[in-house]
Amino acid sequence: MKRPLAYSGLGLAAIAGTFLLMNTLPGCRPSTNTATAVTGDAASKVYVKPGEHDEFYNFVSGGFSGQMAVYGLPSGRLLREIPVFSVDPESGYGYSEETKGMLTTTHGFIPWDDSHHAELSQTDGVPDGKWCFINGNNTPRIALIDLGTFRTHSIIEIPNSAGNHSSPFTTGNSEYVVAGTRFSIPMGSDAERDVPIKTYKENFKGTVSFIHPEPETGKMSIAFQIATPGVNFDLSHAGKGPSEGWFFFSCYNTEQAYSLMEVNSSQRDKDFIMAVNWKLAEQLAKDGKGKRVPGKHHSNWWNHHTHSTETTVYEDVLQLDPKDHPGLVYFMPCPKSPHGCDVDPTGKYIVGSGKLAALIPVFSFEKIQAAIAANDVEGDYAGIPVLKYESVLHGEVKKPGLGPLHTEFDANGNAYTSFFVSSEIVKWNVEKLEVVDRVPTYYSIGHLTVPGGDSKKPWGKYVIAYNKITKDRYLPTGPELSQSAQLYSIDGDKMELLLDFPTTGEPHYAQAIPAELVKPREVKFFKIEENKHPYVAKGEKETKVERKGKEVHVWMTTIRSHFAPDNIEGVKLGDEVYFHVTNLEQDWDVPHGFAVKGAQNAELLIMPGETQTLKWVPTKVGVVPFYCTDFCSALHQEMQGYIRVSPANSNVPLTGYTVSVDAEM
Amino acid sequence: MRITLLSGFTATAFILAMAACGGGSTNDGPPGAKSTPPGAAAAETKAPSGLITAADITLGDIDAKMVDSGKGIYELKCQACHSLGANRVVGPGWKGVTERRAPEWIMNMMLTPDIMLDSDPEAQKQLEECLVRMPNQSLSKADGRNVLEFMRTL
Numbered sequence A: 001m002k003r004p005l006a007y008s009g010l011g012l013a014a015i016a017g018t019f020l021l022m023n024t025l026p027g028c029r030p031s032t033n034t035a036t037a038v039t040g041d042a043a044s045k046v047y048v049k050p051g052e053h054d055e056f057y058n059f060v061s062g063g064f065s066g067q068m069a070v071y072g073l074p075s076g077r078l079l080r081e082i083p084v085f086s087v088d089p090e091s092g093y094g095y096s097e098e099t100k101g102m103l104t105t106t107h108g109f110i111p112w113d114d115s116h117h118a119e120l121s122q123t124d125g126v127p128d129g130k131w132c133f134i135n136g137n138n139t140p141r142i143a144l145i146d147l148g149t150f151r152t153h154s155i156i157e158i159p160n161s162a163g164n165h166s167s168p169f170t171t172g173n174s175e176y177v178v179a180g181t182r183f184s185i186p187m188g189s190d191a192e193r194d195v196p197i198k199t200y201k202e203n204f205k206g207t208v209s210f211i212h213p214e215p216e217t218g219k220m221s222i223a224f225q226i227a228t229p230g231v232n233f234d235l236s237h238a239g240k241g242p243s244e245g246w247f248f249f250s251c252y253n254t255e256q257a258y259s260l261m262e263v264n265s266s267q268r269d270k271d272f273i274m275a276v277n278w279k280l281a282e283q284l285a286k287d288g289k290g291k292r293v294p295g296k297h298h299s300n301w302w303n304h305h306t307h308s309t310e311t312t313v314y315e316d317v318l319q320l321d322p323k324d325h326p327g328l329v330y331f332m333p334c335p336k337s338p339h340g341c342d343v344d345p346t347g348k349y350i351v352g353s354g355k356l357a358a359l360i361p362v363f364s365f366e367k368i369q370a371a372i373a374a375n376d377v378e379g380d381y382a383g384i385p386v387l388k389y390e391s392v393l394h395g396e397v398k399k400p401g402l403g404p405l406h407t408e409f410d411a412n413g414n415a416y417t418s419f420f421v422s423s424e425i426v427k428w429n430v431e432k433l434e435v436v437d438r439v440p441t442y443y444s445i446g447h448l449t450v451p452g453g454d455s456k457k458p459w460g461k462y463v464i465a466y467n468k469i470t471k472d473r474y475l476p477t478g479p480e481l482s483q484s485a486q487l488y489s490i491d492g493d494k495m496e497l498l499l500d501f502p503t504t505g506e507p508h509y510a511q512a513i514p515a516e517l518v519k520p521r522e523v524k525f526f527k528i529e530e531n532k533h534p535y536v537a538k539g540e541k542e543t544k545v546e547r548k549g550k551e552v553h554v555w556m557t558t559i560r561s562h563f564a565p566d567n568i569e570g571v572k573l574g575d576e577v578y579f580h581v582t583n584l585e586q587d588w589d590v591p592h593g594f595a596v597k598g599a600q601n602a603e604l605l606i607m608p609g610e611t612q613t614l615k616w617v618p619t620k621v622g623v624v625p626f627y628c629t630d631f632c633s634a635l636h637q638e639m640q641g642y643i644r645v646s647p648a649n650s651n652v653p654l655t656g657y658t659v660s661v662d663a664e665m
Numbered sequence B: 001m002r003i004t005l006l007s008g009f010t011a012t013a014f015i016l017a018m019a020a021c022g023g024g025s026t027n028d029g030p031p032g033a034k035s036t037p038p039g040a041a042a043a044e045t046k047a048p049s050g051l052i053t054a055a056d057i058t059l060g061d062i063d064a065k066m067v068d069s070g071k072g073i074y075e076l077k078c079q080a081c082h083s084l085g086a087n088r089v090v091g092p093g094w095k096g097v098t099e100r101r102a103p104e105w106i107m108n109m110m111l112t113p114d115i116m117l118d119s120d121p122e123a124q125k126q127l128e129e130c131l132v133r134m135p136n137q138s139l140s141k142a143d144g145r146n147v148l149e150f151m152r153t154l
Helices: A005-023 A042-046 A197-203 A278-286 A365-373 B002-021 B040-044 B064-078 B103-111 B113-119 B121-130 B141-152
Strands: A056-061 A068-073 A078-082 A115-123 A126-136 A141-146 A151-157 A177-180 A204-213 A220-229 A232-238 A246-252 A270-277 A291-303 A308-320 A329-335 A338-343 A349-354 A359-364 A377-381 A384-387 A393-398 A404-409 A414-419 A424-429 A434-440 A445-449 A462-467 A483-489 A496-503 A510-514 A544-548 A551-559 A562-564 A567-572 A576-583 A592-596 A604-606 A611-616 A622-627 A640-646 A655-657
Touching (some): A042 A496, A056 A462, A126 A510, A151 A220, A197 A204, A204 A232, A246 A349, A329 A359, A338 A414, A349 A365, A404 A445, A424 A445, A445 A510, A544 A567, A544 A655, A551 A592, A576 A592, A576 A604, A592 A611, B103 B113
Parallel strands (some): A338 A404, A551 A576
Antiparallel strands (some): A056 A068, A151 A291, A359 A393, A404 A414, A462 A483, A551 A562, A592 A604
């Protein structure tokens, strides 16, 4: 408590006063009259007939759920919640022996996270429907979701990072996805990391990392990491077109505060957008100019053939220091703690959204290049050149609303910016910097999405608001209410509210893509012939039960509607039983479940052709049932079995079998 | 045409379906079985598109290599539900199946069970007995032909 209380109090009062003033500005207060916000034919525009498909997939981050939800648009129907960073007992994700590895890190097994930004992989600057990336904000990670299986296919941990917020935005051909640390921290040896917090200015550093996903396999590795001054990185986007080869990161807390941040990191009039020449960084890395520094991290990858996780542990990471490489990194002043950092479809303009600002600055890539060439700088920040604000500015959108956060684009030269404080979406013309329309959101919008809206070729048609607060919008459900999405048509001159739908977790960034780009990729089942799981049973002939010391391994199969073996005896207290369950089905939409009484972990859902393993440690003597939890046929209720558990000293021989009353060979 | 054929065979077909799924194995010459004049059924009823016809299958001397391959596929994809004996496990036992069913009917049940269960009266009667829809086990045409060859040895 170095600062006098009176000072802090003044700071808070100043902020409050600013908001009060802002709220009195005309045209900024959201309408709360829903009736006026929806026009008569909205229903027909979102109605998808039973049996028909939506036009778009919408991949929505789950926020504190740690997962990713998939909705159809325009209906808003929830299609799937994909387990990513958080365990999922209904499928066994994070519990089965095969999937546990996906959530391992250098901190051990981390069964949860805070997932913020969904970003589709791109080809030629346009989403291609192959993968969707999502960041783990808490224990810094990036996940890659395979859109053939809608499953988490790989997860990489980000070293020398403390909160992976400005992530996982992609370059135009998904050469890289990025990760920038939200919190700067001391790095290096134990002694270098164990320092007083008040030594932030001297000892705390940031990093931004460029992660390469292997095009064929989806395995991820860190290509290089750029060391930065100690600030907070917030969001980012790649350049495109003329700005291809550059990456832009918003950063705040250039005050380098470490306490009471809401006041202490809001002191300076401007923070920065950091421009990184990643093509140069790539070349430097290739030329061996980087330095390998400590940075132990895990890269976990799902092998479709063994149906198991493979983990690679890296001890260090290649780091580039911009002080050693002039031309690699520049700062551009950006008003008031910038949050969103968005590049328009032409790649000519970079939009910064100062969340405490009452204007939107738009930077010109051409001017940035000219300023760099002319060394038009106002000084440096921790050794990194700071370009002159006026020299790199295309212009400012004046008084657009309160609390600008994020911007997406359509194909007609318009931008759509979310305003948290004034709870609205504002449409404005990028060239002219003029506001052309505004609509209220219910309530307090955070992110927003236009299909393809951060790419070279937006599909447009809709803008979707992701709201932090719903209050009175739905049937009340106690103190905890759902967050929501709102769908607006942007086909006409005026944005038109069409639909509200509640969301799972808290939606942050989301992306949408025409369904036709994803549907042809769908894997319907895994070919049993290609199953290379070490404990696969390729047919009932290969089912068996074996003891390895205290471990009992059961090679089990499922098919509509029985298990083999379904009678197991000879297990003793003190044993660990591993049920390796192979689903022999070879058709779409026929998973089987496996659940055993007293399982302290979870159940399994096994897809056709797949093998998954549940570890079960019996705690009582007796005969214990197991059964299928996924209604699989008319005789699903008959899909069950028994496992007999005997005392530790018993002599019951280990056997597993099925008995058929009338099968004769 | 199709409906006439169906009603004409209802009684025997039902008994045979019982036989196929339930227990006995008497064979009185069911529709679609080998004893039916070759091509008769195909001539009278147009097979739904996607189905194999009798003309698509040539049966020669037993081919040992095909039998081997068919046996392997059986053990991987079929054995969980079908015994090689006469009696039912989930679906009918395979002993003598090529005596009871025409080769194209067997192939169609293996390759496109959904089409058969939606359109073929014999398949539907069998489902009434077995109650579990025959799963599509994703067999290629060649896989199916090899399994058929294996069945001919039973």
